[in-house]
Amino acid sequence: MLASQRIETVMGGVWGADVSQQHDDVPTKRGASPTLIEWLILAWVSGLIWSEVKQLWDVGLQEYVNDMWNVIDFVTNSLYVATVALRVVSYFEVQKEMTYNKFAADLQREKWDTWDPMLISEGLFSAANIFSSLKLVYIFSVNPHLGPLQVSLSRMVMDIMKFFFLYVLVLFAFSSGLNQLLWYYADLEKKRCPDVSNFSGPNMTSTDPNACIVWRRFAKYVVENSRPFP
Numbered sequence: 001m002l003a004s005q006r007i008e009t010v011m012g013g014v015w016g017a018d019v020s021q022q023h024d025d026v027p028t029k030r031g032a033s034p035t036l037i038e039w040l041i042l043a044w045v046s047g048l049i050w051s052e053v054k055q056l057w058d059v060g061l062q063e064y065v066n067d068m069w070n071v072i073d074f075v076t077n078s079l080y081v082a083t084v085a086l087r088v089v090s091y092f093e094v095q096k097e098m099t100y101n102k103f104a105a106d107l108q109r110e111k112w113d114t115w116d117p118m119l120i121s122e123g124l125f126s127a128a129n130i131f132s133s134l135k136l137v138y139i140f141s142v143n144p145h146l147g148p149l150q151v152s153l154s155r156m157v158m159d160i161m162k163f164f165f166l167y168v169l170v171l172f173a174f175s176s177g178l179n180q181l182l183w184y185y186a187d188l189e190k191k192r193c194p195d196v197s198n199f200s201g202p203n204m205t206s207t208d209p210n211a212c213i214v215w216r217r218f219a220k221y222v223v224e225n226s227r228p229f230p
Contacts, residue, residue, distance in 0.1 A: 029105050029106065030090060030094045030104065030105050030107055030112065030116065030118050031090045031091040031092075031093065031094025031095065031105055031118065032091075032105075032118075033091065034087070041080075042084065045077065045080040045081075045084075048073070048076075048077055049077050049081075052070070052073055052074065052077060055070070069135075069138050072131055072134060072135070073135075075131055076128050076131040076132050076135075079124045079125070079127050079128035079131065080125070080128045082121075082124050083121045083124045083125040083128060084121075086117040086118070086120055086121035086124065087117070087118070087121050089117045090116070090117035090118040090121065093117065137150065
């Protein structure tokens with residue numbers, strides 16, 4: 001949680017402008033070395049892995065797997081380990097590239113390769129943070145106020161899915177009707193978009209750059225306002 005909120009930048013602001021600038025720049029570089037917060041997270045994850053190994057040794061594999069929270073813990077720890085491994089790979093790759101290009105570590109993020117280990121590690125780290133935060137649900141289950149609500153919600157899941165199916169059915173019906181009414185005009189707007197218009201001849205429709213985004217914005221507005229939950 002501290003890493004996701006970039007707590008090192010806040011700490012840097014307390015220490016001074018120069019330190020803050022240093023903390024802003026270093027973690028965003030390719031193959032950057034771990035920050036203080038990331039070292040603390042690594043120590044914390046190591047403790048969690050040791051705890052899970054001890055629990056697995058005590059209760060056995062079958063009983064360990066029967067508890068879904070243990071499975072979530074295993075997935076979380078695996079994602080953290082994969083994050084660390086990819087960070088190490090990224091560090092050594094950048095060090096290797098710097099032998100013939102000393103500015104390899106300063107490459108702008110927009111120019112990074114799509115499958116750069118640093119980017120993949122950040123994605124896995126984000127997923128691990130999500131699973132780690134879900135652990136709070138298990139902790140709050142013993143709360144006298146939130147615990148009964150969780151039990152009630154778990155028993156209402158199937159009913160919620162039934163209502164959601166009815167909602168999707170009604171939405172599909174109205175979508176079919178609107179598509180029948182507006183398909184011709186949608187085709188005209190598509191021809192006016194210069195990005196996809198390849199028509200030529202006397203009947204060619206004049207292009208309009210706004211035609212490429214107007215209906216996309218309209219569709220986004222419709223989707224956002226048709227959500228069952230805010």
